[in-house]
Amino acid sequence: MAAAVCNTSVCRLLRFAFVMILLLHYVTSAKKKAVSKKDSTVKLEGKVKQLLDWNLRKPIINLNGDKFREYVKSSPRNYSIIVMFTALQPQRQCQVCRQGHEEYEIVASSWRSSSDYSSRVFFTMVDFDEGPDVFQAMKLNSAPLFVHFPPTGKRKAQDTMDLQRTGLGAESIAKFVQDRSGVPIRVIRPPNYTVPIVMLLALGTIGLLAYFTRIDISFLYSTTNWGYAALCIIFAMSSGQMWNQIRGPPLFHKNPQTGETAYIHGSSQYQFISESYIIMALHGAITFGWILLFETAPGSRGSSKKTTAILGLVLVVGVFSLLLYIFRSKYPGYPYRFLL
The missing domain is CATH 3.40.30.10 (Glutaredoxin)
Structure with a gap:
């Protein structure tokens, strides 16, 4: 009987000790988690504060x-x-x-x-x-x-x-x-006053020179000169010169790994300055080809009509094919092609 009572008391003591150990472990774990969470919060606040400080500079x-x-x-x-x-x-x-x-x-x-x-x-x-x-x-x-x-x-x-x-x-x-x-950002570009200032200075200088030197301005009444000026503006605008003025792309790109130089960008959303010059030259060549074909039209005068017509046709067909090839390289999904 005494042994049974002893065993019961021992069991109770063991149960009590086990419960206390579990309780102590739970309290210790909770305390560690709270300390860890607090340290994590302090660390996060320190990182954000440091980034904000750098960002102000x-x-x-x-x-x-x-x-x-x-x-x-x-x-x-x-x-x-x-x-x-x-x-x-x-x-x-x-x-x-x-x-x-x-x-x-x-x-x-x-x-x-x-x-x-x-x-x-x-x-x-x-x-x-x-x-x-x-x-x-x-x-x-x-x-x-x-x-x-x-x-x-x-x-x-x-x-x-x-x-x-x-x-x-x-x-x-x-x-x-x-x-x-998820952060919306309204892009604000700094104003560029260089171009308008240069244009105003150039126009003012030309006006002053014309006034004081009495330069002959009869060329302003020439339809041919205005036609050339219109073509230059059309070539510049159709080749993306205005986009270059706004975005300021580089002249070309040289790959630092391979050393290869790219004059035409592979994306339809971007271009190099050299690419604009290439497109401008191609547009000019096509226009010149059409002028040659027009000069050989029925009723026009000239002794070498056949040679001029062949040259004009080669320019129109060949250069247009090259232009379409460049367009397809920038738009891989474009389904149409011509010669190239």
């Missing part, structure tokens, strides 16, 4: 390898972050990188000066020469590239901007940011 935050791992890859994060991977050093000879950086800075400045500015999204940049380890970790072998890192979860394929499809314009970058982070 510059619209684009420069990151090296350590900063990239701390503020982009590590948790916790409650903000979206846009990273431009680029190569801006002169020895890289990346004209597209410079153009992309200018457009990217316009978007970042527009966001920083917006009334809706907050810590929801930050614009950062990693240069290849300052963070080669980042490029290696991200398995990148080309630049520029724009990538969105969401606050939570893994990145998706849509978080990498498709530059071949959208181009490098500030409006395209802002749309990409809105689609991925």
Whole structure:
């Protein structure tokens, strides 16, 4: 009987000890979680404060390898972050990188000066020469590239901007940011007064010279001269010169890896200055071909009509085929072709 009572008492003591151990473990775990949550909150607040401080100094935050791992890859994060991977050093000879950086800075400045500015999204940049380890970790072998890192979860394929499809314009970058982070950004481009000032000075100089030197202005009444001027304006506008004035693209692009030089951009949303000159020359050649064909029309005078007609036909057919070939290279889905 005494043994049974002893066993019962021992069992109760063991049960009590087991319950106390469980309770102690629960309290300790809850305390650790609370401390961990508090530390995480403090760490997050410190990261956001530091990013805001950097952002007040510059619209684009420069990151090296350590900063990239701390503020982009590590948790916790409650903000979206846009990273431009680029190569801006002169020895890289990346004209597209410079153009992309200018457009990217316009978007970042527009966001920083917006009334809706907050810590929801930050614009950062990693240069290849300052963070080669980042490029290696991200398995990148080309630049520029724009990538969105969401606050939570893994990145998706849509978080990498498709530059071949959208181009490098500030409006395209802002749309990409809105689609991925949900933050709308109204792009505000700084005014460029260079062109109107130069035009006013040129017109004023010509007017003063004409007034003081009494220059003969009978050429202004020539329909031929006005025709040439109209053709020049048409060639300039149809080749995208106005787009060049607005966007300021580079003359051409030299691939830093292969050394190849591209004079025509592969996207339908972007172009180089050299591409405009090429299209302008092709339009001029087609126009000249039509003029030659017109000169050989029935009733026109001339002894070498046949040669002129063949040359005009070759120019119209050949150059138009080349123009259509370039168009198809920028619009891969275009179904029509001619000769080439």
